[in-house]
Amino acid sequence: MKPPILEIVSDYILLRKSGKEYIGLCPFHDDRRPSLSVNPDKGLFHCFGCGESGDVIDFIMKLDGLSFPEARRALGMTAVREPRPRVKPSRKRAVALLAGWMNEQHLKIGVLCRELSSQIVLAERIPDPELVESLTHEWEILSDLHEDLQNRQYAGELWEALKSIEAITRWAEPEPLPEFPPLTPEYHEYLKAAVREEPC
Numbered sequence: 001m002k003p004p005i006l007e008i009v010s011d012y013i014l015l016r017k018s019g020k021e022y023i024g025l026c027p028f029h030d031d032r033r034p035s036l037s038v039n040p041d042k043g044l045f046h047c048f049g050c051g052e053s054g055d056v057i058d059f060i061m062k063l064d065g066l067s068f069p070e071a072r073r074a075l076g077m078t079a080v081r082e083p084r085p086r087v088k089p090s091r092k093r094a095v096a097l098l099a100g101w102m103n104e105q106h107l108k109i110g111v112l113c114r115e116l117s118s119q120i121v122l123a124e125r126i127p128d129p130e131l132v133e134s135l136t137h138e139w140e141i142l143s144d145l146h147e148d149l150q151n152r153q154y155a156g157e158l159w160e161a162l163k164s165i166e167a168i169t170r171w172a173e174p175e176p177l178p179e180f181p182p183l184t185p186e187y188h189e190y191l192k193a194a195v196r197e198e199p200c
Contacts (some may be wrong), residue, residue: 003075005056006040012063014099014152025150027063028052034150098155101162106149108169113142143167 006022009015015022015038025038026047035049046053052062060071116139123131145165148154158165 002043002056002077004040004046005043005059006038008056008075009036009045009059010095010099014095014154014155016100016103016151025152026050026052032147032150038109098159102155102158105158105165105169106146108172109142109146109149111172112169113139113146116142136191 004016009024010022013024013027013036014033015024018037020039020041022038022040023034024036024038025031025034026049028036028047029050029052031047031049035048036045036047038045043055044053045059054062056075057068057077060066060074061068062076064071065073077135116135119129120132120135120139123135146167148158
């Protein structure tokens with residue numbers, strides 16, 4: 001029997017719920033926006049950026065460069081059980097807490113970026129070059145932070161700066177995540193274009 005795909009994938013990447021699915025940065029290409037979608041009900045994953053897809057066995061095969069039998073053994077699916085090292089429950093809770101916090105801050109920073117973008121447009125209309133320069137500099141800093149909050153490579157560093165980040169985002173209300181739209185061919189094309197855009 002295959003292990004739950006959500007449990008395995010979340011051992012490797014930070015995931016956040018989006019409707020009935022979960023999304024995160026794809027480990028198979030240089031992903032700057034979450035383009036990997038995991039459907040726990042169907043037991044499948046799909047990346048709208050690079051096109052990689054499959055079940056939990058495919059995920060381990062592609063990620064670790066294993067053959068089909070090796071991936072089954074790594075997932076503990078052999079008669080002679082050779083389970084892969086499992087993450088302790090306490091560590092899983094810590095990872096889930098960190099992932100939740102990073103996703104929440106990511107959404108809040110996105111709200112602040114959009115607010116600053118509106119202020120920059122207004123300042124350009126006045127026009128006020130000094131204000132535009134100041135707001136643009138602030139937007140660039142927040143934009144970098146917005147991107148870093150979706151990169152697990154910086155998770156420890158960002159967690160250490162928790163108080164500073166929360167001081168920035170304390171007035172921002174994260175927008176609720178929308179339901180995942182139907183996966184029409186047109187929407188696939190939209191997602192492929194979206195992953196090439198800059199964050200916020």
